[in-house]
Amino acid sequence: MGSMQVVFWALFVFHVCGSQKVKRQKETEFVDKYGTCLQGPPGNQGRDGNPGVNGIPGTPGIPGRDGLKGEKGECVSERFEDPWRPNFKQCAWNSLNYGIDLGKIADCTFTKLRSDSALRVLFSGSLRLKCRSACCQRWYFTFNGAECAGPLPIESIIYLDQGSPELNSTINIHRTSAVEGLCEGIPAGLVDVGIWVGTCADYPKGDASTGWNSVSRVIIEELPK
Structure with a gap:
């Protein structure tokens, strides 16, 4: 191996090892800062769970206000039987x-x-x-x-x-x-x-x-x- 090859190999090893070292250092800083691990790739979607039971009935609402007063109606005399015929x-x-x-x-x-x-x-x-x-x-x-x-x-x-x-x-x-x-x-x-x-x-x-x-x-x- 010539001197130039030795120098190139040394630079490659330094670069790879340095990159790995910097990556591990950033991961360590993230865990120290956020208290969790880095998020991996998403998994497969899970199945729907069983329906839950009915909840406790809610309390009655506040009574509504009275509406506006309607117009006065007409007095109509109703007869439900047949009218008298002579x-x-x-x-x-x-x-x-x-x-x-x-x-x-x-x-x-x-x-x-x-x-x-x-x-x-x-x-x-x-x-x-x-x-x-x-x-x-x-x-x-x-x-x-x-x-x-x-x-x-x-x-x-x-x-x-x-x-x-x-x-x-x-x-x-x-x-x-x-x-x-x-x-x-x-x-x-x-x-x-x-x-x-x-x-x-x-x-x-x-x-x-x-x-x-x-x-x-x-x-x-x-x-x-």
Whole structure:
């Protein structure tokens, strides 16, 4: 080995050893200053851990403040049931001239829409009673063949007292009269409304006449209770 080679080798060894010495010195100064080792290269990313348990419920928050006062609303009356619709019917006859003393005179079929309503009925027509001795006749309504029970029958009577046989034999007065009333408790559906003539209690019948020489009518109207 020549002298130049010896010198080059010596410089190389000095450089390498010096560099290592300086590196170790800097590492020692870093550990002394920060109390930790130098960070190595990052490792592989770990897996996610198991979910944690629920934490302790927090304390209630502070109550909020009252909002601004709203505008005054409109007063509206609400009805949740169906509005009431008028429901009525009229049956009319020209000169019935019905001379029976006992039985049905006429009828009029009506469709009742509600069970909780009442029926107002009216018969208007000429009535007459004739007899030689005291007598009484009764005109009344039936509903599907039965008299009103809610609350009482709907009727009208004519009573003729005993007078002289001569006068009673000639009395024959026809007057337009009315039989009218309200009946409750009738179910909804078809209702056969009839007008009848019969006797009064404890009195004999006379010679009755209904609807002579004039118009007779039955008016039926359903009313809310």
